[in-house]
Amino acid sequence: MRLPSPLLRGTLIKRYKRFLADITLEGGELITAHCANPGAMLGLNMPGLPVFVSKSDNPKRKLQYSLELVELPTGLVGINTNYPNKIVGEALSEDAISELNPIEDFRAEVKYGENSRIDFLLNQKANQMTYLEVKNVHLARGDGLAEFPDCETERGVKHLNELANMVAAGHRAINLYLVQRTDCDRFGFAQDLAPKYANAVRKAHDEGVEFLCYDCDISRNEIRLASRLPILLPSS
Known part of the structure; x- marks a missing residue:
């Protein structure tokens, strides 16, 4: 982008x-x-x-x-939360997220759940529908660990619950965390800052919601999706 x-x-x-x-x-x-x-x-x-x-x-x-x-x-950090969907949308168009391929087509901002919109609805092979929610990540407190969120988010908890509902209905549901930083090598959840969200992550994971994380290449000219980062799930 x-x-x-x-x-x-x-x-x-x-x-x-x-x-x-x-x-x-x-x-x-x-x-x-x-x-x-x-x-x-x-x-x-x-x-x-x-x-x-x-x-x-x-x-x-x-x-x-x-x-x-x-x-x-340690490098540049993108803080504009309007950009992650654009970055991921470009990556989807370029088949750059191997975990989501093959994609027949996809749509953005599709209504679903209770007065919500999914960031991307993917039509995959055999007409499997995949609900993809994108979250911006900019928090890192040292040692190369990117974290989300930096405060409690009721909206984020709602999205996790609705993704779990889509799994229960027979669909695939994924929460993709996009790290707009170049100085992190793994991703985790800030349990001390947002314990309610961490609990919702554990529950959604147990109910079949998938989690992906990618970082970005960032320059003064563009931001592009780069490499997949390993995810550390919240401890119980």
Whole structure:
């Protein structure tokens, strides 16, 4: 997935009210950027971090700038939660996720469950329907371990329950975690930050929901799905 071009480099002053970030651009201009990430952004919201923003020419936007990447000593981190579905959609079109092949066709944002939409509904061989939910991962607290989520998520628990219902109805259901980082070699669940979600993961796994995790190749120009990471399921 190509990122908006060109990205502008700056320094984070503060992130606040969930969706706002004050940033000083190179050259000294102070801006307020939209932050498309409702999570806590632990480790990625510290004043002084180098960041990259895009600028929109749309006159109808309240904020011209959007926060796209945070730069850590270990590499770039994508924080825009609007991107994972686009990244995975491109990967599906390119048959780049071997665990999901072969795919006859797929659709995005299909209504299912109780007032929900599945990110992707895949029609696989022998007309098997696969429900694929995508989650953005940006949390890592050291030792190469990516974690999800960074706070409790009722919406995430609901999605796990609905995926389990699809398995009970005879379909295949998968939760795919996309790590928008380049510095992790495995994935796990932040039980201390979100014990309810961890419990829901254990229950969904026992009921047949599958779990996949991939990381990304990230540059200032694009973000692409890269390699599968091993998953550490929550302990009981």
